[in-house]
Amino acid sequence: MAKQFFITGTDTDAGKTFCACVLAKKFREAGLQVRPYKPIVAGFENGHNADLDSHIRACGLPLKPHDITTFAYQEAIAPHIAAEHENNPIDFKQLDLDLHKAVNSGADVVITEGAGGWFLPVSSTAVLPQWDALKKMEIIIVVGMKLGCLNHALMTATLLDNEGFRVVGFIANTTGPEKMPFYQENLETLKQIMPCPFIGEVFYNEEHDFSKASETIDLSVINADYVCY
Ligand SMILES: Nc1ncnc2c1ncn2[C@@H]1O[C@H](COP(=O)(O)OP(=O)(O)OP(=O)(O)O)[C@@H](O)[C@H]1O
Ligand SMILES: C[C@H](N)[C@H](N)CCCCCC(=O)O
Numbered sequence: 737m738a739k740q741f742f743i744t745g746t747d748t749d750a751g752k753t754f755c756a757c758v759l760a761k762k763f764r765e766a767g768l769q770v771r772p773y774k775p776i777v778a779g780f781e782n783g784h785n786a787d788l789d790s791h792i793r794a795c796g797l798p799l800k801p802h803d804i805t806t807f808a809y810q811e812a813i814a815p816h817i818a819a820e821h822e823n824n825p826i827d828f829k830q831l832d833l834d835l836h837k838a839v840n841s842g843a844d845v846v847i848t849e850g851a852g853g854w855f856l857p858v859s860s861t862a863v864l865p866q867w868d869a870l871k872k873m874e875i876i877i878v879v880g881m882k883l884g885c886l887n888h889a890l891m892t893a894t895l896l897d898n899e900g901f902r903v904v905g906f907i908a909n910t911t912g913p914e915k916m917p918f919y920q921e922n923l924e925t926l927k928q929i930m931p932c933p934f935i936g937e938v939f940y941n942e943e944h945d946f947s948k949a950s951e952t953i954d955l956s957v958i959n960a961d962y963v964c965y
């Protein structure tokens with residue numbers, strides 16, 4: 737059975753997909769097969785969604801976009817609103833079925849990516865963290881390095897800790913060509929205040945190509961089981 741990671745972030749556009757793809761590349765370089773899963777996705781252009789396309793490229797498996805998602809909405813808006821527009825309500829049981837397929841697909845690692853930040857509404861009364869499956873996943877927080885990220889990162893990590901989720905670390909990701917002012921000081925602050933280990937940095941790649949991005953990700957921080965063999 738695959739080891740399961742869940743990628744959350746400090747916000748939408750923090751770089752969850754980009755960093756998940758960088759992680760997939762690192763796992764594959766270590767000889768592991770990676771299966772991506774994006775349970776809920778919103779925003780298609782000409783039949784394509786960038787997150788799904790990136791995940792498929794990163795894992796190198798012959799998968800189609802709809803093999804790796806369950807609730808796919810056309811409009812790039814909050815998914816629960818799209819769900820209402822498109823009359824296709826999000827249902828955790830459906831997520832369980834598709835996650836189960838991914839976990840039992842023969843892959844060593846399943847990387848599930850959330851949408852938006854941690855508290856993604858999935859209806860007017862529920863949020864994604866109420867999906868029980870998340871309790872079995874090792875959670876990685878992608879911090880989009882910009883002014884305001886300290887609060888968002890600390891809120892996310894503290895909340896998850898308090899709710900009994902297994903946060904295994906955070907990644908510091910730079911999404912734009914300019915590093916935030918006082919980047920190094922902010923990173924040091926994160927290392928000091930976050931209640932979880934630092935996995936590494938992902939730097940901005942001007943081609944927006946995760947396969948060429950430079951990074952300092954240390955898989956041994958999150959991957960202790962696998963380092964053994
Ligand atoms: N390190 C990076 N270098 C270059 N581009 C990046 C980097 N990180 C993120 N980006 C770009 O920033 C945008 C947002 O990143 P990404 O799609 O990974 O965010 P996300 O957190 O997955 O958002 P969502 O909530 O929509 O899933 C994308 O265009 C992506 O290519
Ligand atoms: C469409 C977009 N790219 C994301 N996939 C969805 C972001 C949802 C954010 C919901 C919110 O917290 O306001």
Ligand SMILES: [Mg+2]
Nearest residue numbers: 752753787849
């Ligand atoms: Mg994404």
